[in-house]
Amino acid sequence: MQRSENRVALVTGASSGIGAAFVKALALRGYRVVLVGRERERLQRNADAAQHVGISHEVMEADLITRAGRDAVCARLEEGVDLLVNAAGLGLSGAFWTVPRTDLIGQLDVNVTAMMETTRAALGPMVDAGRGAIINVSSITGLVPGRGATYAASKAWAVFFTEGLAPALEGTGVQMQVLCPGFVRTEFHARAGIDLTSMSNRWWMEARDVAHRSLVDLDRGRTLSIPGLGYRILYGLLPKLPRHLGQKLNRTIGNSSVRS
Numbered sequence: 169m170q171r172s173e174n175r176v177a178l179v180t181g182a183s184s185g186i187g188a189a190f191v192k193a194l195a196l197r198g199y200r201v202v203l204v205g206r207e208r209e210r211l212q213r214n215a216d217a218a219q220h221v222g223i224s225h226e227v228m229e230a231d232l233i234t235r236a237g238r239d240a241v242c243a244r245l246e247e248g249v250d251l252l253v254n255a256a257g258l259g260l261s262g263a264f265w266t267v268p269r270t271d272l273i274g275q276l277d278v279n280v281t282a283m284m285e286t287t288r289a290a291l292g293p294m295v296d297a298g299r300g301a302i303i304n305v306s307s308i309t310g311l312v313p314g315r316g317a318t319y320a321a322s323k324a325w326a327v328f329f330t331e332g333l334a335p336a337l338e339g340t341g342v343q344m345q346v347l348c349p350g351f352v353r354t355e356f357h358a359r360a361g362i363d364l365t366s367m368s369n370r371w372w373m374e375a376r377d378v379a380h381r382s383l384v385d386l387d388r389g390r391t392l393s394i395p396g397l398g399y400r401i402l403y404g405l406l407p408k409l410p411r412h413l414g415q416k417l418n419r420t421i422g423n424s425s426v427r428s
């Protein structure tokens with residue numbers, strides 16, 4: 169495990185799931201973590217639980233759907249951090265045309281706009297310092313179309329955005345990674361109202377294993393991180409199938425007809 173004394177990481181979505189797992193993993197690596205989310209008490213509990221060897225973490229309440237929330241996080245990033253993890257994100261259930269327009273816009277605000285703005289805010293100081301890294305949490309569904317509409321499209325945006333930026337940063341000392349997990353046991357599906365109780369256990373991963381794999385891949389300089397051997401095999405095989413068959417397979421996994 170690489171230690172990162174005196175380094176600061178900002179994690180969005182730090183209140184639960186994958187973001188919370190990153191907080192724990194980064195604290196163990198010696199980072200001081202800035203935890204971003206909407207519920208101060210929950211963030212503080214996670215910050216306290218991750219406290220090691222006298223490093224105290226910082227809590228920042230911000231709603232990334234709002235302009236003010238994104239501005240506040242960007243202002244903190246412009247002060248300089250060593251690592252940014254964009255883990256905040258949400259899915260929606262219901263057929264696309266039935267979902268309230270404001271919910272769809274809010275989803276894009278968090279999954280796309282916030283990621284774009286925070287990445288931009290973090291990059292300037294990182295490039296000036298000649299070091300730093302950004303992990304953008306996408307999804308396996310960002311690599312294979314066919315599951316949900318706006319959610320899958322927002323996750324594909326995160327893949328293209330991150331992989332598009334990475335070459336522009338070559339030689340600057342700054343690394344980009346897009347993390348594409350499959351199904352992870354978090355609050356994500358319950359919050360979205362997606363019932364996955366019938367999903368086979370074999371597809372599920374734990375958030376701590378996802379965060380661990382991402383950080384190991386970052387150490388190895390990998391721009392694309394896909395946790396779980398089964399998902400890496402699936403990703404390797406899907407492009408070899410005709411596009412419509414790949415989409416059909418992806419639609420079949422995980423109750424996708426009721427997602428947006």
Ligand SMILES: NC(=O)c1ccc[n+]([C@@H]2O[C@H](COP(=O)([O-])OP(=O)(O)OC[C@H]3O[C@@H](n4cnc5c(N)ncnc54)[C@H](OP(=O)(O)O)[C@@H]3O)[C@@H](O)[C@H]2O)c1
Pocket residue numbers: 180181182183184185186187204205206207230231232233255256257258259278305306307308348349350351352353354355356357359
């Ligand atoms: N779970 C999966 O199967 C899975 C698979 C692939 C990709 N992902 C991606 O992984 C990321 C993390 O999701 P998760 O699985 O860990 O789900 P989760 O447990 O529901 O966590 C989502 C996080 O996003 C934050 N968030 C949502 N809306 C926000 C807003 N308006 N402002 C600020 N923060 C907001 C939540 O913070 P609050 O406490 O403030 O609500 C929470 O910390 C997401 O980008 C998701 O798309 C998840």
